[in-house]
Amino acid sequence: MFTDKLIQAIEQKKSPVVAGLDPKIEYVPQLIRAQAGGGLEGAAAAIWEYNRQLIDALCDVVPAVKPQLAYYEMYGLPGIAAFYKTVAYAREKGLLVIADGKRNDIGSTAEAYASAFLGHTTLPEGNVVSLGADALTVNGYLGTDGVKPFVDCCKANNKGIFILVKTSNKSSGDLQDMFLQDGKKVYELMASYVDSWGADSIGEKGYSAVGAVVGATYPEEAYTLRKLMKRAFFLVPGYGTQGGSAADAVAGFDENGRGAIVNASRSIICAYKSSKWQQYGEAGFAEAARAEAMAMAKDINEALEARS
Amino acid sequence: MFTDKLIQAIEQKKSPVVAGLDPKIEYVPQLIRAQAGGGLEGAAAAIWEYNRQLIDALCDVVPAVKPQLAYYEMYGLPGIAAFYKTVAYAREKGLLVIADGKRNDIGSTAEAYASAFLGHTTLPEGNVVSLGADALTVNGYLGTDGVKPFVDCCKANNKGIFILVKTSNKSSGDLQDMFLQDGKKVYELMASYVDSWGADSIGEKGYSAVGAVVGATYPEEAYTLRKLMKRAFFLVPGYGTQGGSAADAVAGFDENGRGAIVNASRSIICAYKSSKWQQYGEAGFAEAARAEAMAMAKDINEALEARS
Numbered sequence: 001m002f003t004d005k006l007i008q009a010i011e012q013k014k015s016p017v018v019a020g021l022d023p024k025i026e027y028v029p030q031l032i033r034a035q036a037g038g039g040l041e042g043a044a045a046a047i048w049e050y051n052r053q054l055i056d057a058l059c060d061v062v063p064a065v066k067p068q069l070a071y072y073e074m075y076g077l078p079g080i081a082a083f084y085k086t087v088a089y090a091r092e093k094g095l096l097v098i099a100d101g102k103r104n105d106i107g108s109t110a111e112a113y114a115s116a117f118l119g120h121t122t123l124p125e126g127n128v129v130s131l132g133a134d135a136l137t138v139n140g141y142l143g144t145d146g147v148k149p150f151v152d153c154c155k156a157n158n159k160g161i162f163i164l165v166k167t168s169n170k171s172s173g174d175l176q177d178m179f180l181q182d183g184k185k186v187y188e189l190m191a192s193y194v195d196s197w198g199a200d201s202i203g204e205k206g207y208s209a210v211g212a213v214v215g216a217t218y219p220e221e222a223y224t225l226r227k228l229m230k231r232a233f234f235l236v237p238g239y240g241t242q243g244g245s246a247a248d249a250v251a252g253f254d255e256n257g258r259g260a261i262v263n264a265s266r267s268i269i270c271a272y273k274s275s276k277w278q279q280y281g282e283a284g285f286a287e288a289a290r291a292e293a294m295a296m297a298k299d300i301n302e303a304l305e306a307r308s
Numbered sequence: 309m310f311t312d313k314l315i316q317a318i319e320q321k322k323s324p325v326v327a328g329l330d331p332k333i334e335y336v337p338q339l340i341r342a343q344a345g346g347g348l349e350g351a352a353a354a355i356w357e358y359n360r361q362l363i364d365a366l367c368d369v370v371p372a373v374k375p376q377l378a379y380y381e382m383y384g385l386p387g388i389a390a391f392y393k394t395v396a397y398a399r400e401k402g403l404l405v406i407a408d409g410k411r412n413d414i415g416s417t418a419e420a421y422a423s424a425f426l427g428h429t430t431l432p433e434g435n436v437v438s439l440g441a442d443a444l445t446v447n448g449y450l451g452t453d454g455v456k457p458f459v460d461c462c463k464a465n466n467k468g469i470f471i472l473v474k475t476s477n478k479s480s481g482d483l484q485d486m487f488l489q490d491g492k493k494v495y496e497l498m499a500s501y502v503d504s505w506g507a508d509s510i511g512e513k514g515y516s517a518v519g520a521v522v523g524a525t526y527p528e529e530a531y532t533l534r535k536l537m538k539r540a541f542f543l544v545p546g547y548g549t550q551g552g553s554a555a556d557a558v559a560g561f562d563e564n565g566r567g568a569i570v571n572a573s574r575s576i577i578c579a580y581k582s583s584k585w586q587q588y589g590e591a592g593f594a595e596a597a598r599a600e601a602m603a604m605a606k607d608i609n610e611a612l613e614a615r616s
Contacts, residue, residue, distance in 0.1 A: 022417070025431060038433050070413055070420035074429050076438040077385075077392050084385050104410050104447055105378055106477035106545075109330070112378035121382050123333060125346050130384040139412055141449045142475050143482030167450050169414035174451030178497060181487040186494065189486060237414075 002135055002160030003207035003233050006096055007258065009063030015297035016253075018098065018235070019058050019289070020265025021067040021086060023047045025075070027270050029282045044078030050285075051086045054269055057286035059093040062293050064134075066235075066263055069101040087133055096134045098235065102164060104139035110146050114153035118161075135160035137213060137235070140190055147197055154209040155201050160233070161210055163197070165190045165225060168215025168238030187221065191228040198232060207233045207259060214252050216244025216262065222252035226259070234260035239296070240267035246303035257304040268292050310443055310468030311515035311541050314404055315566065317371030323605035324561075326406065326543070327366050327597070328573025329375040329394060331355045333383070335578050337590045352386030358593075359394045362577060363401055365594035370601050372404040372442075374543075374571055395441055404442045406543065410472060412447035418454050422461035426469075443468035445521060445543070448498055455505055462517040463509050468541070469518055471505070473498045473533060476523025476546030495529065499536040506540060515541045515567060522560050524552025524570065530560035534567070542568035547604070548575035554611035565612040576600050 010016050025033070025043045028050040036046035055065065067090075072083035090097050103113040117136045120127040138150050140163045150161045166176055166187040176187040184192075191212065198210030208231040214222045216238035226234070234252040238244040239262050249262045271277045271292035272285035280288035318324050333341070333351045336358045344354035363373065375398075380391035395405050411421040425444045428435040448455050448471045458469045474484055474495040484495040492500075499520065506518030516539040522530045524546035534542070542560040546552040547570050557570045579585045579600035580593035588596035 024420075033432070039431070040429070040436055040438065043429075043431055068413070068417055068420075070411070070417045070424060073424035074420045074438060076424075076429070076436075077389055079438075080388050081385055102412050102447070103378070104412075105376070106475060109376055109378045112332075112376075112382045116378060116381035116384075121348070121351075121384070123347070123351055124341070128348055128384075130348065130382060130387075139410070139447050139449055141447055141472060141483060142477055143479030143484070145477050145479035146475075164449060167414060167454075169450055169453050171451030171453035174501065175449060175494070175497065176451070178494075179489045181489060186483070186486075189483065193482065 001158050001203040002154065002209055003211070004203040004205050006063060006160070006233065006261070007205045007207070009096060010261065013061060013063050014301070015062055015293070016261050016300055017062050017293055017297045018064045018066045018261045018263040019054070019062050019268045019293055020100070020263050021051055021054065021065050021269065022071045022265040023050055023269065024071060029272070029285050031283060040076040041078045044075045044082040047075065047079065048082040048085055051082070052089060053286040054289050055086070055090050055093055055095065057290040058293055059095055061290055061297070062095070064096040064098055064261060065090050066098040066100050068265070069099065084131065087131060091132070098135040098137070098162070099131065099133040100137045102137045102139045104142055104146055106142060107145045107149060111149040114150045118150070118159040119153040119157050135162060137162045137164065139164050140193060144193070144197070151197055151201065151210060159209065162213050162235040163190065163194050163210065165194060165212040166214050166218050166221045168217045168242055168244070172215065187225070188228060191225050194232050195229045202231055207231055211235055213237065216249040217242055219248040219251035226252050226254060236260050236262045240264045246299040249300060250303045250307055253304060262300055264296055268296070309466050309511035310462065310517055311519070312511040312513050314371060314468070314541065314569070315513045315515065317404060318569065321369060321371050322609070323370055323601070324569050324608055325370050325601055325605045326372045326374045326569045326571040327362070327370050327576045327601055328408070328571050329359055329362065329373050329577065330379045330573040331358055331577065332379060337580070337593050339591060348384040349386045352383045352390040355383065355387065356390040356393055359390070360397060361594040362597050363398050363403065365598040366601055367401040367403055369598055369605070370403070372406055372569060373398050374406040374408050376573070377407065377409040392439065395439060399440070406443040406445070406470070407439065407441040408445045410445045410447045412450055412454055414450060415453045415457060419457040422458045426458070426467040427461040427465050443470060445470045445472065447472050448501060452501070452505070459505055459509065459518060467517065470521050470543040471498065471502050471518065473502060473520040474522050474526055474529045476525045476550055476552070480523065495533070496536060499533050502540050503537045510539055515539055519543055521545065524557040525550055527556040527559035534560050534562060544568050544570045548572045554607040557608060558611045558615055561612060570608055572604055576604070
């Protein structure tokens with residue numbers, strides 16, 4: 001079951017950090033780009049090599065990676081091929097893979113997305129796994145019948161989803177913070193749906209297959225949301241580059257210091273560009289990412305201890 | 309400008325019908341499947357051949373096609389390759405292509421999605437078009453800064469987006485119909501955002517690059533929403549298989565019988581399976597699709613005339 005595996009990996013690696021693999025070609029060190037050739041094919045080849053080395057350096061220090069689909073779709077079909085290779089390679093290296101696609105649609109189409117990312121596709125000759133990620137981010141604007149096919153797929157295949165509840169961006173309040181007539185905010189209503197959608201997929205360690213995305217940039221909201229979704233695992237973006245501190249990022253963890261993972265993308269994969277890790281140089285980009293991921297885990301773990 | 313081109317195509321073809329290209333392998337006639345081989349590669353090859361023949365038969369009777377990403381992602385990387393080929397071929401045949409991906413994310417990632425689907429990707433050697441669709445469906449749950457990159461991309465490249473406002477599925481009310489404290493419903497708030505997001509991208513014919521998805525299954529809501537989004541082009545799903553009639557589907561058209569396109573997927577692409585078109589047989593699947601698309605245009609056009 002996904003959240004059981006996730007908790008086990010977090011404890012084994014002593015790290016609640018997810019490395020966001022959101023590669024733009026300009027992040028890839030020149031020495032890799034020079035060998036990869038031009039065009040979308042070249043960019044995708046460079047991105048794949050960059051990811052491969054990052055995964056090698058990160059696989060024993062983080063429990064999970066979160067490739068963001070947009071950064072692969074941006075490089076066309078070769079980019080999407082690099083995404084598929086990245087997911088397969090990360091899983092081979094023992095990492096859990098959260099595909100960040102924020103997919104959403106009505107029932108029959110939601111079923112197709114669930115098959116694509118988490119389940120299997122039925123062909124005349126039998127079932128075939130298309131991507132086989134461990135979890136997927138999902139947008140719940142369409143309501144229950146748009147989410148249920150994902151939940152059913154999670155239950156059948158031991159996978160997980162994270163529903164957008166309170167996102168980390170500045171404008172997230174435009175809709176999510178609006179008050180409803182009963183005095184609750186829209187994101188609180190979404191939280192109550194997440195709680196009910198996940199009610200019958202609780203793992204051995206108490207967490208449901210239906211998790212929630214709750215930004216580190218809104219710690220007070222995260223604190224409230226933890227109470228509304230006691231069994232939901234939180235995926236916490238917004239730490240680092242977006243402005244969330246470690247103290248902010250741990251607001252949604254439960255009283256035992258569990259129940260959430262904190263994502264960082266650019267600060268990890270571009271660590272070699274930071275003055276903090278300049279000793280690694282461009283050639284040491286993967287080691288710099290590893291050092292940053294370990295420093296971040298320490299930062300989060302210390303904030304968790306300080307809180308308790 | 310996208311909505312100008314769309315209106316021109318609707319008038320030229322006398323059809324406000326969008327053919328949804330949502331191919332499952334089981335929809336593809338046996339004679340095509342038999343030639344295509346097995347596995348995801350075979351399924352994708354069969355789907356591409358099916359689409360190619362559908363596009364040939366539909367290209368002079370509908371203004372646009374709407375391939376739904378989930379049905380291609382479901383067939384893995386070969387499926388996504390079939391999606392790319394389908395988009396390119398449809399555009400070659402003079403059709404406008406609405407990529408139905410319901411993409412959404414925070415600012416920088418929304419920019420990447422916009423590049424992927426509508427704009428171009430910046431490589432060290434210059435800009436390259438990745439997919440180059442004419443329009444994309446977008447989920448606005450993340451608020452203004454998650455949508456603005458799409459709008460900017462539309463303005464720079466003469467493209468369009470359709471924001472989910474009131475979706476056609478049964479559970480769409482779970483969130484979208486909730487009353488806010490000012491007495492408006494959530495979908496009405498979304499409509500007011502759509503109106504303001506699109507305010508500075510109005511084409512010569514009075515319609516904005518920022519359109520709205522409004523289900524044919526909710527005609528009263530569509531009637532209200534037309535007043536709230538006077539300049540938004542509506543993309544109307546839910547006609548036919550989902551239960552919306554022609555009279556329902558035209559509720560969101562403006563007083564001049566313009567401003568909306570009605571999608572049908574299965575009823576067009578699987579028309580050959582319907583007793584209504586059985587004279588075509590399996591081998592005549594593309595002609596059956598064409599006949600159904602023309603019958604649907606007639607149905608919608610008559611409902612528009614009956615209304616006025």
